[in-house]
Amino acid sequence: MEKCWVVFKTDEGVKSQTVSIDELAEILEKKPLWIHFRNMREDIEDFLLEKLKINELSIEDVILEDRPKAETFESYVFILLIYFDGRISRKRKFSIFWTKDLIVTIGSRKLFEETKIELSLEEPEDITPDKIFWLISSTVVDRCKKVALTLERQLDDIEVKVFREQNPELLEDISDLSFEIISLRRTVKQLRDVFRSFLSSLPRFGKTQSIHFLRDVADELVMLYDHIDTLHEMLQNIFSVFSSLVEFKLNDIMKTLTIIMTVFAPITMISGYYGMNIVDLPFADSHLGLLIVTGMMALMSFGFLAYFRKKQWL
Template sequence: MARFLRKNDRKAGMPPGSLIFTGQQKISKPQIRVTTYNDSSLTDIDMDEYKSITNDTDSICWINIDGVHDSDLIKNIGDNFNISIMNLEDIQDTGQRPCIDEYQDYLFATMKFLNTDNDEDRIKADQISFVLGNNYLITFQEQPSMIFDPVRKRLSKPKNKFRQNGPDYLFYTLIDCLLENYLKVIEGIGERIEEIEEEVLENPIPEQLEEINFYRREIAYIRKSIRPAREIISKTNKMDSEFISDNTAPYLKDLVSMLEQALDSLEIYKEILSDLFSTYNMSINSRLNETMKFLTVFATIFIPLTFLAGIYGMNFDVIPELHYKYSYYILLGLMLLIAFAMLAYFKRKKWI
């Protein structure tokens, strides 16, 4: 499956707002987890099937859906929370470009979660969608992950910031987890790139060129996945939204520096890989030049020797010194003398 651009053939000819899942189904059955909390209490339950949820204004409800391939489930949730059919379509379109938009009843956003394919050591991006309301937050993930486990752990502790703030603070912390994950993924790739850099300088081999090209593709894929996040964070900070409180707004501004750090690191590693590609080619060319230099010197020395051998190897009956007793030894000595004289000359000219 294409990583940078995927054609939605399944949606060809369908009217706008058609709920059709586009992507790779990663779990057999969607998993629903509902966490309701306030300053003094917390309930956390797993639901076998979705039922209409009504939440009182005194509690915050976090609904997490793992698996977005079930169109009926997505539609039921949309009807329950009055989510636009166009946003529901975006939730099921896993190739959707990350974005954020504000509507009358909620704030809608999509971002990418990066993880590593253990079989191929490639970076994969799963889509995560957010629907933020006045007293609820709904998250849609392609498959279960542990990326939000630290948030759940902090949420389980009574009398902390989570319990004292609204769903917008929860929204901020989840995005913070995604950005932390970006830095973690980039750090892991960066360590290997720096190792390759040392290896190329010490002993360049063809396998390193394959790795350089591999990580160039991975860096490009990561940039495609997280670069739109800059627009999301910037737009969130600029919008005067009723769903983002004045208490949470300063925290969202702090996300800008974290995202810029991730993007700066990507640019640095992109440049390192480009330099490594050039360094590898220069090293290989240098080796080739040394080899050609040796062969040229070797061939040049043997040109006069071959000339002498060719003359005395001709089949004429009368050749001077042909029957002389010491002709063979004289010719060998002359050849050695010519060879050493040429080596000395090359050495003096600093050609070798």
């Protein structure tokens, strides 16, 4: 049977217990502070609709929505948070129903457990649904910060490599990192906009005491977005350097080939001329003809090399 986790406020702090979905109706009479579900299921939908009067559209967003959002209803606030668990490929969402006296969350149990530990460190009188939401939001922002730091370290490694090697593998690394930075930037931007919108509607919900805490989260998201945007600009600069180095390398190869072709051009011309099946060619009857023609080839080739060096092309 599917389980859920219930947190109660006590004089010492908080305590939690694991119960079945069928027991939730009875649990509500004991005034829990926080209820957490791992996944949305049909019986959980029925509980939210019947017992907590959650709007059907909010439940639909829990299942289908894939971007952060916040909506204020008459008796609750619905917040959908998107974050990354360690890396970009592990995208997670955490849904929150914030009522006057109760927080209901749906999502990662790991995030629930981490937040519960932080909550247990608070003074009993400070433990409220507002504080729970703030701790959840702070944990989500911290997860995004950790991903940003990981991407920054990868960026530093690529910056070092770009001057040592210019190969398709490095270009692939730059492309992958660019995708990850853009994905993180887009999510953080959405979270930032959600918190800005949420803060403007929070006083209507009667949660003015939470504004200072949540404004701090919003400020962290603004700074994090600026940091990620800086990473993106740095990566673009690195890509420009990479492209310039590749182009310079290609030009250097083309210059070398051009010089080789130019140096061998007189040799090819003279040897082709003397290879024609005609009579009375210059020096053809001389026993020194081979040495003279070879000297002419060498003289013209060294003349071109001297000219290139004078022009500082070599």
